[in-house]
Amino acid sequence: MKFLLSFCILISLSFAVERPKFEDFAACYERNKASKLNYEGMDAFVLGENLLAVIKKPNTKLNKYVKYDPFLNLYLVRTDFSLIPTKMVDEQNLTRSDWVGVLDPNKAYIGHIKYLAQNINEKDQLDFNSKIGILSTPCCNMLGIALNNGSFIGNRYLKHFMKYNDVYWGDIGVDFTIRENKIYVHNVRKNAQFLVNDQILSVDGENIKDLRKLNEKILFADRGSTLYFNVLRDNQELNISSLVFEKDVSHFNLPNNKPKPAPTSFKSNLGLSVNKALIVTKVEPNSKAATAGFMVGDKILRVNNQIIKDFKNLQDILIKGNDFNILIQRKSDKLPLSRFYDNLATDINSRADGEFQFFIRLRK
Structure with missing residues (x-):
């Protein structure tokens, strides 16, 4: 009986998978370290030539991303620069005896996959303490993203995650x-x-x-x-x-990742609102713009002899200066000529289309 027991133990040991050394996974780290990076202060993992999975930190938000998935707690980011992905293999093909590890240059994180999650509300589990990093085979192939609580996100979820630009399950x-x-x-x-x-x-x-x-x-x-x-x-x-x-x-109340529309108007603290065509859309009563003589419909052409190309250009000039000579264009049917000659005109040009150009002086 003892002989039989010893024989069985010997046979089982001969077929056991040898535990890899720390140096094996340290070498994998050097080989694949370009696949994990820091992106705006968050841990990020390369999924493709220009795709990143970024782990969301509490009370933080990326400035630009494709989507945020609440089940995986990951941002999908599309970069405008090239990335180097690690080869991904199917974690479902591993047995309970296969060794896996989290890539780290200083410490060994080695063990087995404990079990794979039953549903999306769970996470795959490891049977050893882990850290945030690339979960890898001893052959340096990526199995998923390891988290710092003994769990990981397997490649099967990551591949679905990167397939759509919106959250779809x-x-x-x-x-x-x-x-x-x-x-x-x-x-x-x-x-x-x-x-x-x-x-x-x-x-x-x-x-x-x-x-x-x-x-x-x-x-x-x-x-x-x-x-x-x-x-x-x-x-x-x-x-x-x-x-x-x-x-x-x-029910997750997902953050809105749609880019904010470009502004179509600009409002000055001098009481002047201007649209992107540089036409005055509103003049606040009793404001400095109203006192200077601006009217709705005026088109701004120059400020201090500088041609104005857009309202961002106008905004920058008004913020930096204190005294402005503003060339405007106004339709003749809105031109109060008596006031114009008495108060506003320093220069006037009549156009054949019934519009006039003249200067208004505006001071802060």
């Missing part, structure tokens, strides 16, 4: 559970075809016995696609086709 309005190694409908949220306790036999012709794979088949389904279920209900098999729709993320 598939849903069919049904929640599942597993009982006695069989998968059943646990809850129906928004799908009239399923009933609680329907047993799921197959999806798209594939026998389904793994709850994680079923959930991810729905989560990663293409937008607007259809999944075909074979279910067992009251000892009878039924075929159900279900359209995949977007998972509701409205």
